[in-house]
Amino acid sequence: MPSQPLELILARQFGDSLSMPCFLVDPDGNLLFYNEAAESIFGLRFGETGGMRVEEWATVFTPSDANGNALVPEDLPLVKTISTGNPAFGTFFINSLTGERIQITVSSFPIMGRSNRLLGSMAMFWKTKEI
Amino acid sequence: MKIKVWGCRGSLPTPGPENTIYGGNTSCIQVTHGETCIILDGGSGILRLGKYLNPNVKEIHVLFSHLHLDHTMGLGFFTPLYNPSIKVHFYGPSTSNEPLVNRLRRYFSPPLFPVRLSELPRHPIIHELNNCQFSIGEVQVNSEYVCHPGATLGYRLTAGNSVFAYISDHELQMGSSNFPNEPEWTNGYEIAKSADLLFHDAAYTSKEYMTKIGWGHSSVRDAIAFGKMCKVKRLALFHHEPTRSDEQLEQMLKKSTQNLKLDFEVELCAEGMVYELE
Numbered sequence: 442m443p444s445q446p447l448e449l450i451l452a453r454q455f456g457d458s459l460s461m462p463c464f465l466v467d468p469d470g471n472l473l474f475y476n477e478a479a480e481s482i483f484g485l486r487f488g489e490t491g492g493m494r495v496e497e498w499a500t501v502f503t504p505s506d507a508n509g510n511a512l513v514p515e516d517l518p519l520v521k522t523i524s525t526g527n528p529a530f531g532t533f534f535i536n537s538l539t540g541e542r543i544q545i546t547v548s549s550f551p552i553m554g555r556s557n558r559l560l561g562s563m564a565m566f567w568k569t570k571e572i
Numbered sequence: 573m574k575i576k577v578w579g580c581r582g583s584l585p586t587p588g589p590e591n592t593i594y595g596g597n598t599s600c601i602q603v604t605h606g607e608t609c610i611i612l613d614g615g616s617g618i619l620r621l622g623k624y625l626n627p628n629v630k631e632i633h634v635l636f637s638h639l640h641l642d643h644t645m646g647l648g649f650f651t652p653l654y655n656p657s658i659k660v661h662f663y664g665p666s667t668s669n670e671p672l673v674n675r676l677r678r679y680f681s682p683p684l685f686p687v688r689l690s691e692l693p694r695h696p697i698i699h700e701l702n703n704c705q706f707s708i709g710e711v712q713v714n715s716e717y718v719c720h721p722g723a724t725l726g727y728r729l730t731a732g733n734s735v736f737a738y739i740s741d742h743e744l745q746m747g748s749s750n751f752p753n754e755p756e757w758t759n760g761y762e763i764a765k766s767a768d769l770l771f772h773d774a775a776y777t778s779k780e781y782m783t784k785i786g787w788g789h790s791s792v793r794d795a796i797a798f799g800k801m802c803k804v805k806r807l808a809l810f811h812h813e814p815t816r817s818d819e820q821l822e823q824m825l826k827k828s829t830q831n832l833k834l835d836f837e838v839e840l841c842a843e844g845m846v847y848e849l850e
Contacts, residue, residue, distance in 0.1 A: 555717060
C-alpha cells in the first residue's frame with residue numbers, strides 16, 4: 442500500500458495526541474484514522490477495525506436528527522467537507538455500537554497541503570448530550 | 573548512475589584537521605548518468621564541484637531538498653552560473669504562497685550576497701516541485717515532501733534498474749505513526765523503498781534526539797530502522813553534526829549498530845566518496 446502524504450501523517454499524529462475525538466479521511470471520504478477519544482464514543486477500536494469506506498462509516502452509526510429521522514451521508518458535516526472542500530458544522534444523533542444514543546456536534550475542515558493539494562479532511566466532534 | 577559526495581556535513585561547514593575523513597562541506601551530491609548531470613543541493617560542497625566539473629557539461633540540473641542555508645550557501649560560488657554557455661535548472665519545493673524564485677532571490681541579494689539572480693549572465697530556469705514524477709534525460713525523478721521545518725523534499729532517482737534515494741533532512745519520529753512498523757504511515761517510505769542506495773539524515777544519537785524533537789532531524793538508530801523497513805541495500809548516514817569529529821562519528825556509528833543484525837550495509841557518508849550503481 443502506498444504511504445500517505447506527509448500532511449495526513451502529521452494530521453494523524455496530531456489527532457492521536459488529542460483527547461478530543463477526531464476522524465481523518467482521504468479525499469474520497471475513506472476513513473483513515475480515528476483516535477482513542479473517538480473510540481470511546483463509538484465503542485470501536487481503530488486497531489480492530491482499521492480504515493472504513495465512506496458508505497460504511499457514514500451509516501454504521503445510524504446518524505439521525507432530533508426527531509429520529511435518518512440522515513443521509515450527504516447531510517453529515519464531514520461528507521459535506523469532502524464533497525465541497527469547505528468547512529462544515531452540524532449537530533445530530535448517532536447510535537454507538539454499544540447501543541447508546543448520543544448527540545454529537547461536529548466541525549470538519551479540509552486538509553489542503555502544500556501547493557494547495559486537497560489531501561483529505563478532518564473532523565473534530567463533541568459529545569453534547571446523552572439520551 | 574554515478575553518485576559523488578561533495579558535502580555531507582549538516583548545518584554549518586566545518587573545515588579542520590579533526591574532519592579530514594568525512595569532510596566539512598555542507599550538502600552537495602553529484603549524480604551523473606550518461607550526459608545527464610544532476611546536483612542535489614547547493615551547500616558549500618558545490619564550490620569544488622563547480623571547479624572540477626567536466627568542461628563538456630552544457631546543462632546542469634540542481635535539485636534543492638529545501639532552502640535552508642546549509643543547502644544553498646555555495647550557490648553564489650558555483651562557477652557554471654557565471655558561464656552563459658551553460659544552462660542551469662533550479663528545482664525546489666513549492667509552497668502555498670511564495671514562488672520558489674522569490675525565495676531563491678533572498679539568497680542572491682544584499683546583504684547575503686552581492687550578485688542578484690537577475691544579474692547572472694544566464695538566468696537559471698526555475699521548476700517548482702511537490703509530490704511528483706518527471707524525467708531528466710534518462711533519469712526518472714520522484715519528489716515527495718518530507719518532515720522537516722519548512723517545505724522540504726526527498727528525491728528518488730531511478731536510472732534503469734538502479735535507485736538512489738536522497739533524504740538529507742528528515743525527522744522520522746515526527747513524520748510517522750507507530751514508527752518503524754507501518755510503512756503506509758511512515759513519511760519518506762515511497763522515496764526510499766528498495767533503494768540500492770539511500771542517503772539519510774542521521775544527525776543525532778538517540779539520547780541527543782530526545783532533547784531536539786521537532787528540530788527536523790533523525791537519530792542514527794532511527795535512520796537504520798528506516799533503512800531496514802524500506803529494505804534498502806545500502807544506507808549512507810548523512811547530515812553529520814558540525815560539532816562531531818571523525819572519531820566521534822565513528823564511535824557513534826559503532827555504538828548505534830552494536831547488537832544489531834542487519835542484512836544491508838550501513839556506513840557514514842564521506843566527502844569524496846563515489847558510488848557506482850549499475
